[in-house]
Amino acid sequence: MSSVLVVEDESAIAELIAINLRHAGFEVALAADAERAQAAVDRVLPDLVLLDWMLPGQSGVQLAKRWRADARTREMPVIMLTARAEEADKITGLDAGADDYLTKPFSPKELMARIRAVLRRKAPEALDNAVELSGLRLDPATRRVTRSIDGVPREVRLGPTEFRLLHFLMTHPERVHSRGQLLDRVWGDHVFIEERTVDVHIKRLREALTPVQCAGLIETVRGAGYRLSASLGSVAA
DSSP states (O other): OOEEEEEOSOHHHHHHHHHHHHHTTOEEEEESSHHHHHHHHHHSOOSEEEEESOOSSSOHHHHHHHHHHSTTTTTOOEEEEESOOSHHHHHHHHHTTOSEEEESSOOHHHHHHHHHHHHHHHOGGGSOOOEEETTEEEETTTTEEEEEETTEEEEEOOOHHHHHHHHHHHHSTTOOBOHHHHHHHHSOSOTTOOTHHHHHHHHHHHHHHGGGTOGGGEEEETTTEEEEOSOGGGOOO
């Protein structure tokens, strides 16, 4: 599930956007000004930011420039929302580092299409494409993980974090990921989570995959981190 930070000082607009995002399956956080938006990003790096141009205090354009100048937030996708429709304003927003520019008023359908387009360019694994390895199928759209045993489909019950962890590993098979990298990509670069937390969730994920005979897909690479094998046949105990 992708996370979106909505930075909008008009509460009615912010809530309307949030309702549509949640209905589409996104996790949503709200910030009414630049200071609170920066604090939210400092806590957890979102998958995408919807940033209003006109904010109390620091403008959205200034905030976008600050994020693009910081290595941690440089690649964070940003869509600028504004009532300014002039070409020069659009150029200013894009030059500040926005990945896209949406003029108010806009339809929910157009907003979702723009968000998915930006995420597709920035983070293909954040989209709703189902992935399958060794008969294990994960579908982000339905939030289900299944595998057939003796011809009978069986569902794997996972918590939200284990689901995101498995999704990331399945979209990056055969690659070794350090605990720090997993924290960054799965937990959203949360600065207050210790690396050993990853071990706890890996253990839970293996336990959940045991009934469908897929726990062995997740390998521990000593001194390096974890890897998801593309084939059960190649996994060593």
